[in-house]
Amino acid sequence: MSAELWAAALTAVWTGVITSVSPCPIATNIAALTYISKHSGSHKLAVLLHGLLYALGRALAYIIIGFLLVKSLLSAPSFSFFMQKYGNQALSPILVLAGMYMLDMFGRGFVGFNLLDLSKFKAKGGAVSSLIMGFIFALAFCPISAALYFGVIIPLAANNSAPFSLPLLYGLGTALPVIGMAVVLDFGLKKISAITGLAGKFERWAKPATAWIFIACGVYLGLKYIFGIL
């Protein structure tokens, strides 16, 4: 790998990190953080695995968009402005519905969202949901993610003939702060649980807490992007 490509790879990851730590995607980052952290306690590597799948989901979205742009199946400006306007609007009801589902508000027998968390395949279903969450969240473009992805990553990928690797690294970069925080949180929670012996309590509260955070984030996005109140 040439020095130029190494530099481009580092730029892609760093650009992803800059995107993620900006204020704009705070709602989706909080939702992702709580969802990934909710798996703390189920397995020692569960949080890391869910974090990586979340990152992969994001990367997948950026790779697909990049591919469509390269093949001229999408116009970058039109697509970018469309997703900035409607991506977050669409995410609002999705997050509220997902939160309601986690709270069993549709009843335990409700199977309408089984497509999303594949609860019929419990052994691996949760992991797929993290991947899908990453994919959907990546599509909700913020001004900064749109500017950096379409303005920096896509030209960089085109110049270096790396249409897959650089969007992939950018996607991983956008998830890195969330994964880092989730791992730290997981470590902290395990320590607290070991000291206080409250391991069971955290697991009991993790699901409803995640659900309410999803609802709060969904309401926030609705008030901001649909009603223009915030």
Add this chain to the structure above:
Amino acid sequence: MQNNLSENPAPKNTGKALKFVLIAFIGVSMASAAYKMAAAPKALVAPVEAITAPEEPAQPAIKPEPKAPATAKKTVKSVAEEKTAVVYYFYTNTRCSSCKTLEAYTREAVEKYFTSGYKGWKVVFKGVNVEEEPGKHFIQDYWLNSKSVVVQKFSGGKALKHVKLEKTWQLLGDKNAFMNYVADETHKLLDEK
């Protein structure tokens, strides 16, 4: 949660009320989004920048102000030769804190470095909403992807070269670097023949 709710009537009712409130929120949100989407071309919201932006041309053409007949010939000539650079900030109806910072820094850079112009060029700041009809064409004109800063130079009524400042979002965390970047790129563009 469902089990807890069904254990006694009060939480069950609260749970039901919450459920209906959330469903109502989803319904109203979706209806509102659909209505806005359908009425998009008519919905013209004028944010602050549109009002406070200087009265410079949105199109790549500078229209001369009407002048007194005695000086008309001279004025037409001076307008035709007038060299102007417009530092555009393109925004949308949805505002975000980073976008406001981007606009404020760009405006400040123009005020700090170009109050008295540059080598005979008059430099002005202008905010344009690309979701409103007069400004929509800029998306394709400058191949915009997001809120962006573009410097366009004009000679008289003729649009000359322009530069899109791609690094503005990356430099947003460093005000001095951002303002220097805007100034340097504008200087470079204006120094070009």
